[in-house]
Amino acid sequence: MAPAPSKLYADDVSLLLVLLDTNPLFWSNCALPFSKFISHVLAFLNAFLRLHQLNQVVVIATGYNSCDYIYDSSSATSGSSGTGKMPVFCSKLLENLEEFVIRDEQLEKGGPGGGIASSLLSGALSMALCYIQRVFRSGPLHPHPRILCLHGSQDGPEQYVAIMNSIFSAQHSMVPIDSCYVGAQNSAFLQQASYITGGVYLKPQLLDGLFQYLSTVYATDLHSRGALQLPKSVGVDFRASYATFLLLIACLNFWSLPSGIIIISYSLSPLSVIRMSRCFCHKRTIDMGYICSVCLSIFCKHHKKCSTCGSVFGQQAQSDVASSSNKRKMSDS
């Protein structure tokens, strides 16, 4: 992965990580056939690669049961030539994609016996971030990375925690997550992802002109974004991000209180002021709930023990300061 030392890097050399939704349960019901969708995307990826010799594309397929890298332009043999019908990289990508879909299908066991047919977005995001970390560590010279989620499936509430973690991790390493959502309703996860990381969220109105949306909005490199007005998200469902932010403040308050009162933070405290997010136990979107003041997990009802960090709750303020500091250590019990 280490780039050759003689590489040249201009401002607009980009690394684009594309998360491609391949969830069959979504595409079988979508107005836009998958074949059309993929041809728009391939054209866009090709156009992106044409913009700079050193531009790099990594495609990660997000399936129903798994996700995997299906194309990496840096490892593929270079050369823009093709067979005349299709650029070389496209046939390679399609081949890998087909293999992936078959593998993904084989992993399926119980069948979609209910629940929400969501793709494994959290896994794909984590993979993309891992790839970016590897690029960051490969040396001082690397292209500017960004993530583009081409997603259509509904949000999977059970992935909430993992996705939020990925989003914050992306924010921390200053990687914008662009998202283009082709599904029916807006995706709250992707809206938040783009909002928090400074990317662009867009839900194309006319799916037939997908290439135009992609080339107009998402082909813009990070350097040029400073000069352009890209679509801004209106009405992001902030429930998750706000909650986490406010919870942080709330907990900081707890910690800054004199040590005698720290005990309070061991009991579950209902916070009715904040509009809450999805709870960690049933993944329901809730307005009011309980938080664990040790690890900030959110629950819709009272538990004896935090399921995330194992802290025991329910100790009342009657125990003295000394015992509370002991309790603090027994987080694994």
Add this chain to the structure above:
Amino acid sequence: MPQVRIIAKNFMDMVAALPAMKLDRLYQNAFICEAILRSLQPLAKKYVIQMCYIEEPITSKSLEEWVLPGGFSKHKVAIDRLLQLRIFSESFDRTTGTSYRMNATFQINLQKLITCGAILPREPMPSNITIRLPSSQELETYALQQWECFLLQLINSAQVERMTNISPSMMRIFQRGLLTQRDKETPRLTESGFQFLLMDTNAQLWYIIREYISNSEEIGVDPEDLISFMLELSFHETGQAYNMNTLDEIQRNTIKDLEDLGLVKLQQGRKESWFIPTKLATNLSVSLTDSSSRKEGFVMVETNFRMYAYSSSKLHTEILRLFSRVEYQLPNLIVASITKESLYNAFENGITAEQIISFLQQNAHARVAERVPSVPENVTDQIRLWESDLNRVEMTPAHFYDEFPSRDVYEAACDFARECGGLLWEDSKKMRLVVNTEVHLQMREHLRRQK
């Protein structure tokens, strides 16, 4: 490095300066479209991609709606460049204002490129015909050797052991502007010649290619053909063999010259012959963008003005000799010291302190390159100080006026000179003044009118 940009821009200017018809013909080649696309500014690239499938004219207003207030200068530069290269054509309508539309040939080619990919006019030869292709390492060494050999011959033909096959007349064309020769003296490098040596390889390459192309006009080869061939060559795959039969007569002649520059390696099989593009060739279209290049450095500068260069190349010795005193040479090490005399020598030849410093910084050895600053500050400061020592006196050509008939005439003359912005010095007591040469003629007219 600023020079790179100048050279690269010059090449694109050369393309932009082609007559409209030729430019349209150039755009018929998909590879040229791609190379041109890559050479554009990031914002211009975005506009091209955005307009790729829009056949209707787009009003400038709707384009400007995308631009943030801070980005207008960039937007303007991008649009100007696109118009200059005739990728966009401008039209004006009274109701809608200015609108742009994309060059149809360029657009169709770009669409094809995006959906189908482009096909090279020749395919790599199968490995059973070609005997043994050089490894990429060998190829790179070969390319650099050829290039250095060429450069050495360019600046100092006496030093070369192995001459390249470039005809003396061609060599003289390359040397034009870089060397001067007064009769019976050995040729000396000119100011731009010194600057040329301090540039990086890509910039040097573009300079030579540009000279080569502009010279081709004189011998009757269409520069347009050459430009398209060079750009096409840059899309070939490094290290693959391509059959010579696929080239036409002009291209075959060109490729022989390119071999001497190290852009391709020619090989002869039992029946067929083929050429193998090297990295220098495939980087041709990369260097069109203004990006800074990084290569393995070899120079270490110490705070005591001693310079250690880990290199066995004669060219490097020659370059270092431009501004330092080479003290001794070991098989892989050149030891030199930067002295006041050696620098004065360099300044006299037109090299600036900034160029020397940026050369030292860009070629800093990997060990010192990590340090900040890579060249000790006392050395860089001293180099700058020595340069400014030479520039204490500024010379301005001027004319001296004396013996005015009356104070009125003198004052009027002073005022006139001041208005023209050419008054350099006045002495009202003795009624004398000095004006810049540029306003001398106007001044004379003025005084004549007074009489």
